[in-house]
Amino acid sequence: MAKMAADGKIFNIGIVGLGDNGMMHLNGFKKLPDCRVAAVCDKRDEARERAMGVLKDSSVVSTPDYKKLCAMPELDAVCVCTPTFTHTPIASLAIECGKDVLLEKPIAPNIEEVDAFIVKAFKTDRIVQVGLVYRYCNLYRTLAAMVEKGDFGDVMMAYCKEYRDNFPTQWFFETEKSGGALLDKNCHHFDLFSWFIRSRPYRVFAMGGQHVVKGKSVKVNCSYAPDQNLMIKNPDIVDHAFVLVEYENGARANLGLCMYEVDPLEGLEIGIIGSNGSHALAKRDVTLNAGGGPQGMMREVPVDYVSDNLGIGHIGAHIQHVEFVQRMRDRRQPFASLLRARESMVVCMAAERSIKEKREVKISEYDSPAIKRLMKKYAAEFESASPSPLPAPRRPKEAKASREKELVDAFVTLVRLLMGKRPLGKAAPFARDTFVAAAKRINADSAYLKMAKGLNTVVTFEYPGKEPIAAVIRDGKLEIVPSRTVVEEARVIFTEKGWEELQAGDSIYRVFLSGNIKVDGDPGKLRPYTEAFLRIGKSLSAD
Template sequence: MSPSSSHPRETSIGLVGAGRRARTHVRELFRLRDQEYLGQNPDDRLLDHPQPLYETYAGTRPDWVEDVSDLRPTVTAVFDPDEEARATTVALCLECGDGAGADDRDEPRAFDAYERFLEEGEYDAVVVSSPNHTHLDVVRPLLERGVDVLCEKPLATTLEDHDELVALASRSDGVFYVAFNMRSHPSYRRLADLLEADVIGELGMISCREVRMPFPDGHYYTQAESGGSLLEKNCHDFDLMNWLVDGDPTRVCAFGGQHVFTENTDVNDHAVVIVEYDSGVRASLDLCLYAPYGEQNPEYRGYRDYVFRGTEGILEGVPDGSNAWKLYTRRRRETFEATGFPGGHGGGDYVQLRNFLRCVRGEEAPPATPTDAKKAAAIAIGAERSIRDGTIVEIDSNYDLLFE
């Protein structure tokens, strides 16, 4: 493996894992590369590309008019043991404009063995989207080589593996970016600003309900490979709660099991989780992975909604894709909308990869640390343990689980 010693204008990206999530990252990388700050046609600039107006007449410039023309990502290496996955992802890169004929680059090089990817691949940074249980073995040699890495969540399926990744990241010269894209989601960034401004006073309770389609086929249905549905799906939510609460989780209790998906799987398809923080905040999460909806029910296609309750009011998410929050106090009713971004997860995927590329260039720091990832995992793994054993699980200051 021979990563570049510096990060030129064009940043080359290696992919580890070439499945569905990796292809989402590919689309967002090329969306970033193809953003036109000023526009090719001068006549279109004022309508489609208003950035020059902000530069000329405004004292500050909002995020949505940020110049990203210096971020020129290209995919140069793809590893996946599955031949079809590799071919599909390479074809997507070419469809998006990568490869021969695009700035005289060769097409992304595909690898069927990880050792060859490490030794022969050419890249400035790596995006890891392989199954959860492979992350430690995949990331370890990259961090030991000082490669900048964005790793999908959860970082690992056990707290012990999280500890090793925390240690590896602390010794590495490379950036280790945890892909908690809810921290980059415009709606939740807006929420963080509102809570920081104390619009609801002192936060006391958080409620989250998530109803969604079943997991895709594959490792998601194996506890040992996914870490369980609450780790796979809701480490995002537990990280969001940890981020917004002024305190650490100390206890978790959960109820759940298998209601519909009971054959050939040991993964829960529903759960109710309660988390207690040392600051006194209580949080709850409901997860349902089997609700019937889809194209036949366009008005009910699954959702994640949040309610934050404080001493002075309530902030309630609007589950309609508008990235808005409704504020209710005794004398005030107001709706706060967040800046929209293109791309998946309400723009969170786009913003996350933009931020990662800025980190690779040494211009920003990752919004979440490996320790943050362990903290979220402690809640998820503790909740899975609570469901299994019928107990309340305590979490210590190192985010390890305590048992009687």
Template sequence: MSREKIDGQLFSYTGPAFHYINEEERHFFAKEPAQFRVNLIGCGMIGMEHMRVATRVGRSAIHGVFDLNERSVKVAKEEFAKITDEDFKVYDSLEAACNDPEVDGILICTPNFTHLDVLKVAIKSGKHIFMEKPMATKLEDAYEITKMAKEYGAVLQIGLQYRYKSIYSEAIHEVLERKAVGEVKMINIMEHRIPFLDKVNQWNKFSKFSGGTLVEKCCHYFDLMNLFAQSRPVRVYANGSQSTNFRDFEFKGEKSDILDSAFVTVEYENGVRAGFNLCMFAPMFHEELLVCGDEGRVKAAEIEDFSENARLRTEMEVFCGQNRPSKTSQPSYPKLIEASGHNGATWFEHIAFADQMAGKKTNSATVEEGFWSVVVGCAAEESVKTGKIIEVAELLKSKGIDL
């Protein structure tokens, strides 16, 4: 098989095992020159995932990093050395990292509550920006970011990458492009998984830093709900609790207050209704999507558990009754891509960011879409606290947001 017939970047290994080959001697494993250079702000768990994926995709090279935590930078250096023989620059200030003239883009991967402050510095550079989800922890901050984005002349992409997971990518194609279910009427999404993982200073265990579980974790699913509904949410009702996880957890004298389970119902302007089911103390990872229209139903699931029994990892069913052919499938990406992060979603997120920097149009999450995912999450958190149905228009008005 000639190299021209394969994805050169996918098969371009540049880790230590291949350091015995000089770059000029490579052919099959030759590395295409990166189109762009980007700086990474924040070297925590998700920051390192972006560093690994960006390097392996090869469209954007990691030029340098900035993080206030010295250990995070040290670990990032070690991880970087495992995938490339290149080096990166360590900056001593956020301003220096954002304004380096050798850099085309900036990846903001800092804790949720810092996003707005980091963006205020990054946006002055005029460079292309990728910012992790959720774009903000408060509605006021999210709205401020949307106003900043309207005036911004470069790319500003939000890291809602679940739309690139194989099951959701295929479901989006069936529902929104192929119109396999006709007019969408109902949406259901479920996530059952293990608890939140450790973060630096355990910020994800506290709502004031994360925005709350329904903002921090579930904005991904609310983005998908909004996307499938093709409409704006008008009211949200939720109930949930901290029933099992971190009930006795304290860090620096503060007790954890995040939800570990919830049910959320969303009504949209166009009449679509959606439901979300969250459990974060299940001994597995199980995501499931159901979209029902007036002509059919799409079901997609992704499952990872810890048993020895072989089972399907993904499955998708398109059932159209008498309207058109039905089918079942197992959506997936190549193993190397799936293993790179979030079952391949981060890989295609980076391709989209590079495409946008190159001036191409993509289906990556916009700032406006990021805003509405935060709106649903904040409304759901408020509903859990008050026990009331939250009218979205009233919630936005109470925060001084006039759309």
């Protein structure tokens, strides 16, 4: 947790938009000792009620009207996490009212609104930080530090593979409201490319379209949606694409997006290759491997992928909040500044245009004299070194086991303690309180703590129609947190029957484990979770 600053100032934060992402911000600011969530706003009553239930403080102002929230004199900052097409009207009013702003990405669905807002924001002295949360996570900061140290020579190739299930909100499927799938989903990844390549994007060519998610009414697959029968009306965005980008220094990058995968297998992969032949590959935002080049062999790069988010919903989310507060204090440009965010968003917009118009699109098509002037003024920020990641946790000598084994062991221990002592009684509800109670017992179990020392992971538990629950295991200690956007190291999916059986302590065969568990045997025959089960079964019976 962040340390309280010496001046003792508490920053009052207002949050507008209390969907998935707004709740993540609410949980994040709530963790900071120098912040208070003083007002919440959502058009929906139930969203505000959920937020007030989490805050448990009746003095917090709850309103459906963002204008009322922005006008509150006691607020220092407004966090805007409404659907993209509503971003700039709300953020503009917030800065007019003298507030600093943490604005979710993308800034707006089209370049005209993006540029008008940037110009307006820079005319004020307000801090505006964009929700490019990857810029705050340890994994990519570690990779950036390696790039800046020269481990790769110059990064000349970059790639991203994002094959996943879909999103659960109607507005996302309407270009006018979201700006399209590439803008909403992949501005993060094009931002990572620019960060590592350290040159400006120059031209974009993309192909994409609708394979599956199309028509007047279509059911989408989203593994974490509360409503698994979600019907989307008239989607007009791509459900898949391949994008090629060329940079001014000759570097090239590609990105593949698929939004209709069912039961996603591998998760996000991001790689870079340098002029000296070195290659780095990040998987699922939790592992980083690097190799080749002068060092000559693949190695795992240790990363603390827990402390930067503390299980609140997205890697980097915690540091994003900590640094936002630092910027409110020191009034420096945020690391996820408006100008940096614009650069990645323009690549996405160019890709969307390239798909529509079936041609190569030059980034210069988005030039604006006012933005050019600002880029010149703030050129130094594009050259400056990246903030350091938090140090990776030291692994004690005795805990030399592979990450895979650590995960399975953590899970086994959790399940064993949940079921072995039958603490919950038959068919206790799958509820956060149930896990919190179990975690309290587990944390008091000295035998477990001894065994789990040095263990750092996140296990997410899912159950049909319920909010997923994440167990953050930090040096063995468990913390149970709500989590909808899953920071996933291992993911456990219960069926209703499986949960009951787990409670009864009879069997765990209906608990599915996927995520970072690999198959040792023939991958064609064994699903990853089957293998994990075999291991879990073994460990349990060995007890």
